[in-house]
Amino acid sequence: MTTLSQRALERRIKRQLKNRDLSYYIPCMPKFEDVLAKELSKLENISDIELEHGGVSFEAPLDTIYHANLNLRTAHRVLLRLGSFLSQSYPMLYDHARKIPWELYLGFNKSFSIKTTSKQSRLKHHDNIAESLAAAINKRLNDLGLEAKEDKNAKTEIYLRLFQDRATISLNSSGEHLHKRAYRQEHAKAAIRETLAASILLKSNIENFDTVLDPMCGSASFLIEAAQIASQEAPGLRREFAFEEMPFFQESKWLRFKREAEAKIIEPSLEIIGSDISKKNIAIARNNIKEAGFQDLISLSVEDARAYRLEKPNLLIVANLPYGKRIMNEAEAKELSESFAKNLKNNFKGSYFSIITANAASFKEKEFKATKTNFSNGGIKVTLIQGLLG
Numbered sequence: 001m002t003t004l005s006q007r008a009l010e011r012r013i014k015r016q017l018k019n020r021d022l023s024y025y026i027p028c029m030p031k032f033e034d035v036l037a038k039e040l041s042k043l044e045n046i047s048d049i050e051l052e053h054g055g056v057s058f059e060a061p062l063d064t065i066y067h068a069n070l071n072l073r074t075a076h077r078v079l080l081r082l083g084s085f086l087s088q089s090y091p092m093l094y095d096h097a098r099k100i101p102w103e104l105y106l107g108f109n110k111s112f113s114i115k116t117t118s119k120q121s122r123l124k125h126h127d128n129i130a131e132s133l134a135a136a137i138n139k140r141l142n143d144l145g146l147e148a149k150e151d152k153n154a155k156t157e158i159y160l161r162l163f164q165d166r167a168t169i170s171l172n173s174s175g176e177h178l179h180k181r182a183y184r185q186e187h188a189k190a191a192i193r194e195t196l197a198a199s200i201l202l203k204s205n206i207e208n209f210d211t212v213l214d215p216m217c218g219s220a221s222f223l224i225e226a227a228q229i230a231s232q233e234a235p236g237l238r239r240e241f242a243f244e245e246m247p248f249f250q251e252s253k254w255l256r257f258k259r260e261a262e263a264k265i266i267e268p269s270l271e272i273i274g275s276d277i278s279k280k281n282i283a284i285a286r287n288n289i290k291e292a293g294f295q296d297l298i299s300l301s302v303e304d305a306r307a308y309r310l311e312k313p314n315l316l317i318v319a320n321l322p323y324g325k326r327i328m329n330e331a332e333a334k335e336l337s338e339s340f341a342k343n344l345k346n347n348f349k350g351s352y353f354s355i356i357t358a359n360a361a362s363f364k365e366k367e368f369k370a371t372k373t374n375f376s377n378g379g380i381k382v383t384l385i386q387g388l389l390g
């Protein structure tokens, strides 16, 4: 047996991964799939976009790994789908999995980790499923004179999802969850994920507004995402990705794509205002905003959202109200939601609002013409309420 050489691997990568479309799946917040699909449709060479529950699948070339990780604000991870097959027994799983050209994704002496899920399937035992997959990967690699170790801390993650006896195997090109933008230093309690903040801002058509206000801004997630969107700053510019260690990665191309993304950054005309009742949270927000480089664009103050007023034409109000037990008890959270809704109704006529609350009933149907999207945030049932204040 001759060992696969670097040049032979490059030839295989060129033949099998380049100049053709590959299958992708990007998970996102359930109920916000349409927002991700809209973002995706703005990237080049994407076809066959299909919305699934909690994600979007599509076909695209290999370069989309760079572009999707760099540019998508609402994606959780960018997964390359490597194979999907019926898998009712361990030998079936092994036989199909060893036909995947693992050398293209793992290269020389790489370590990998395996994450498994199984629903309504005969194969249930996670350790056994992972063991069969690891054996299949090594069989393929060993036949080429290569090997790779399974290591639960490895940066290259392989996902195996079993559903109704069908196995779907994917490669996580992102690494850590994409809500990690590499700017936030400190979290206020109950901070919203950046990917959800971006989903809500994009779902609210932020580009149509002159001012954005978050009157319960906490650690400033909405404000920083709004600033990034308005400046057209790619969310992935400052972080690292798992694909940077994969055998098909081309550093010169990556640097070029990042330079092109930097050249698209503009001086935004959007006014961005944040406030919070907690002095401590405003201090956290200030640090995070500075870290993200938006200190000249975002203004902050300590205010009580129940009495706060701001007169601005063409204003978008976003907020993630306290819920659960992390900030206040349920009765207090309900009372706050009611007084805040009253303040919006009385003092913000003509503004558009996008509010997450666990107390949707405070926005009475007679008083608020609004659309309601129910979803689960960190295991808590909440509602996104959106509408124009009349």
Ligand SMILES: C[S@@+](CC[C@H](N)C(=O)[O-])C[C@H]1O[C@@H](n2cnc3c(N)ncnc32)[C@H](O)[C@@H]1O
Binding pocket: 188, 189, 190, 191, 192, 193, 215, 216, 217, 218, 219, 220, 221, 222, 275, 276, 277, 278, 281, 303, 304, 305, 306, 319, 320, 321, 322, 323, 327, 336
């Ligand atoms: C769920 S957190 C918001 C988290 C924020 N979106 C973030 O990502 O960090 C709710 C925020 O509301 C603030 N808050 C509670 N009562 C308030 C009030 N009456 N007026 C203004 N802010 C208030 C809390 O201090 C907290 O920062």
